[in-house]
Amino acid sequence: MDVFNYTLKRILQMIPVFLIVTVLIFLLIRAIPGDPAMVMLGEKATPESLAALREKLGLNESYIKQFFLYFKGIVTFDLGDSIKFNTPVSTLIFSRVGTTICLTIMSTFFTVIFSFIPGYIAGINKDKIPDQIVRLIALIGLSVPSFWIGLVLLIIFAVNIKIFPVAGWGNTPWEHFVGLILPSITQAIAVSAVLIRNLRNNVVDIKNSDYVDFARSKGISPLRISTHHIIRNALIPTTTLLSLKLIAMFGGSIVIENVFNLPGIGNLLVNSIYARDYAVVQGIVVMFVVVVMVINLLTDIIYSILDPRVKLS
Amino acid sequence: MAKEIIKDNDNLLEVNNLNVRFYSNGREMKAVNGVTFNIKKGETFGFVGESGCGKSTTSRAVIRLLAENAKVPEGEILYNGTDILKLSQDKLRKIRGKEIGMIFQEPMTALNPVLTIKKQVYEQFIGTSMTNKEKEERAIEMLRLVGIPSPEKRLKEYIHQFSGGMRQRAMIATTLAANPKLLIADEPTTALDVTIQDQIIKLINKIKKQMGMSVLLITHDLGVISQMCDRVAVMYAGYFVETADTLTLFAKPRHPYTKGLIDALPSTEKKNSSLMPIKGTTPSLAELPKGCPFGPRCPYCEDKCVNELPEMTEIESGHMVRCHFSYKLKNASGLISIEEGEQ
Ligand SMILES: Nc1ncnc2c1ncn2[C@@H]1O[C@H](COP(=O)(O)OP(=O)(O)OP(=O)(O)O)[C@@H](O)[C@H]1O
Numbered sequence: 220m221d222v223f224n225y226t227l228k229r230i231l232q233m234i235p236v237f238l239i240v241t242v243l244i245f246l247l248i249r250a251i252p253g254d255p256a257m258v259m260l261g262e263k264a265t266p267e268s269l270a271a272l273r274e275k276l277g278l279n280e281s282y283i284k285q286f287f288l289y290f291k292g293i294v295t296f297d298l299g300d301s302i303k304f305n306t307p308v309s310t311l312i313f314s315r316v317g318t319t320i321c322l323t324i325m326s327t328f329f330t331v332i333f334s335f336i337p338g339y340i341a342g343i344n345k346d347k348i349p350d351q352i353v354r355l356i357a358l359i360g361l362s363v364p365s366f367w368i369g370l371v372l373l374i375i376f377a378v379n380i381k382i383f384p385v386a387g388w389g390n391t392p393w394e395h396f397v398g399l400i401l402p403s404i405t406q407a408i409a410v411s412a413v414l415i416r417n418l419r420n421n422v423v424d425i426k427n428s429d430y431v432d433f434a435r436s437k438g439i440s441p442l443r444i445s446t447h448h449i450i451r452n453a454l455i456p457t458t459t460l461l462s463l464k465l466i467a468m469f470g471g472s473i474v475i476e477n478v479f480n481l482p483g484i485g486n487l488l489v490n491s492i493y494a495r496d497y498a499v500v501q502g503i504v505v506m507f508v509v510v511v512m513v514i515n516l517l518t519d520i521i522y523s524i525l526d527p528r529v530k531l532s
Numbered sequence: 533m534a535k536e537i538i539k540d541n542d543n544l545l546e547v548n549n550l551n552v553r554f555y556s557n558g559r560e561m562k563a564v565n566g567v568t569f570n571i572k573k574g575e576t577f578g579f580v581g582e583s584g585c586g587k588s589t590t591s592r593a594v595i596r597l598l599a600e601n602a603k604v605p606e607g608e609i610l611y612n613g614t615d616i617l618k619l620s621q622d623k624l625r626k627i628r629g630k631e632i633g634m635i636f637q638e639p640m641t642a643l644n645p646v647l648t649i650k651k652q653v654y655e656q657f658i659g660t661s662m663t664n665k666e667k668e669e670r671a672i673e674m675l676r677l678v679g680i681p682s683p684e685k686r687l688k689e690y691i692h693q694f695s696g697g698m699r700q701r702a703m704i705a706t707t708l709a710a711n712p713k714l715l716i717a718d719e720p721t722t723a724l725d726v727t728i729q730d731q732i733i734k735l736i737n738k739i740k741k742q743m744g745m746s747v748l749l750i751t752h753d754l755g756v757i758s759q760m761c762d763r764v765a766v767m768y769a770g771y772f773v774e775t776a777d778t779l780t781l782f783a784k785p786r787h788p789y790t791k792g793l794i795d796a797l798p799s800t801e802k803k804n805s806s807l808m809p810i811k812g813t814t815p816s817l818a819e820l821p822k823g824c825p826f827g828p829r830c831p832y833c834e835d836k837c838v839n840e841l842p843e844m845t846e847i848e849s850g851h852m853v854r855c856h857f858s859y860k861l862k863n864a865s866g867l868i869s870i871e872e873g874e875q
């Protein structure tokens with residue numbers, strides 16, 4: 220099956236999943252206790268203002284009707300208006316998504332550096348000292364939550380040494396860049412441990428494989444054996460795993476952006492949940508669902524390109 | 533270089549008193565013990581023996597392709613008079629592939645699954661002055677030589693796209709592309725079904741003549757030995773127990789283990805059609821007995837065998853046996869089982 224047909228098939232398969240997920244989101248948000256109108260108006264609430272707000276939010280309609288309005292909005296790319304900011308949700312998401320994308324790209328960059336190099340070194344030196352050190356670090360990385368790593372980095376590099384901002388991401392592109400370094404490193408540390416282990420184990424298997432022995436028996440240089448036979452093959456599963464970890468990093472931005480106070484989607488989502496800003500929460504969650512499905516699809520396609528044995532079907 | 537002149541120049545490869553040890557979990561495994569043999573130009577030499585007796589280890593030691601936990605405490609591997617064990621890594625790489633090529637049992641795992649056959653054949657040409665066109669011509673010529681149809685197309689494919697027999701041919705072509713003088717074939721037919729086995733055996737025999745190669749063939753199948761080898765070494769627990777030319781070995785085996793192996797062959801003759809496997813199991817390589825390694829399974833075993841390791845002894849010209857009582861088998865023919873021979 221070629222990539223085009225395969226993509227088409229996968230998109231068709233996504234439709235029912237997408238439907239189910241939208242229903243779930245709709246129900247979950249309404250399951251959060253508390254009257255949204257009350258929460259929004261707070262202490263100034265009067266019976267009249269509450270009724271007016273409920274009317275405006277469509278909260279007086281039946282759930283069925285609310286759902287259809289909501290679903291119609293999604294398919295026509297009209298995600299409604301934010302009550303808190305009084306702007307269309309799509310505009311709001313658009314203004315914030317850049318931060319999250321930059322964060323994810325930089326996190327991926329650090330992840331590649333933090334995981335590919337130690338993973339390879341550990342695998343090649345199986346059971347020797349470098350391997351034991353790397354494995355220990357990976358184990359620590361696995362058992363420590365990412366927000367904690369973030370806080371420690373903040374205390375060391377922003378509070379004590381003061382080479383990075385404590386929070387926020389400034390106003391100029393350079394300040395954005397500097398502001399993203401600690402959060403990206405935090406994200407990268409959180410996902411690298413799994414990738415290090417994966418790559419290390421791949422390298423261990425492959426360096427003892429028949430085809431590496433066969434390559435050696437041909438008298439090829441050790442460098443070429445590393446690059447063409449060991450690294451290339453070992454990276455196939457790891458790259459696939461990395462692209463799945465992209466999803467984890469995208470989701471992880473919810474925590475990281477709040478720890479570092481970055482104006483991204485994750486930050487917006489949390490604030491919107493506190494504010495009972497239904498439309499924004501729905502819009503962001505729907506966007507996350509689409510992103511996850513697209514990354515999954517791309518992962519499968521990339522895998523089939525990297526490994527000729529894998530057939531798209 | 534006086535040394536080289538003194539050497540007997542008929543021998544392409546001469547292995548003297550080779551020992552290989554593996555170290556794992558604090559134990560020492562004596563995988564190869566005092567192995568001595570030579571391979572002449574144009575000759576096919578076979579190793580035969582049960583699984584785990586050290587055939588692969590011995591053959592891999594020849595191009596120093598052993599696992600990291602292996603050591604070679606003693607021995608000499610002379611290729612055209614040069615001791616391979618003493619070569620630098622760079623010089624060793626010049627021998628690998630170009631002088632001594634190797635084919636493995638399982639082509640599916642021995643060829644890199646994510647590189648095309650073409651890339652893997654081309655690796656043999658690294659360091660030569662061949663142009664791309666020459667490389668392609670040579671690669672196609674090799675695939676054609678081993679009988680792969682439409683070689684231009686198949687060159688661009690991956691190993692998983694080949695069928696069983698074609699895979700083995702593709703690996704042979706990859707190895708032969710470097711034009712080695714010695715081909716080490718480690719169980720090249722074991723993974724194949726019978727009809728394809730036969731084709732591959734004929735192919736190697738044909739190519740060997742055509743290219744004037746020597747072959748070191750490893751198998752646990754005496755049938756394959758009889759179809760391919762000029763001379764044979766029978767291995768047991770890391771030792772050579774008998775070496776002879778193939779005809780002599782089959783007609784007049786003088787080691788009880790060899791005889792047991794021959795008797796275990798399903799014979800076409802009626803009286804001996806039942807399988808005659810040798811009772812017992814091979815000793816652990818970590819705890820070899822101090823006497824004859826085959827002693828515990830041997831129908832002729834006596835006190836001397838338990839206490840004293842027999843030396844490899846030449847009983848006739850070119851026929852060596854490691855057995856204190858090989859004369860007992862002097863009049864036994866290859867077709868009588870050990871039990872019957874005893875009576
Ligand atoms: N890396 C290693 N570490 C420890 N022991 C090993 C190692 N490689 C091989 N051995 C042991 O050395 C012995 C000889 O192995 P070898 O592969 O040479 O046997 P073989 O005669 O080729 O057997 P087979 O017919 O199964 O291929 C075996 O007992 C095996 O378990």
Ligand SMILES: [Mg+2]
Pocket residue numbers: 587588589718
């Ligand atoms: Mg073997």
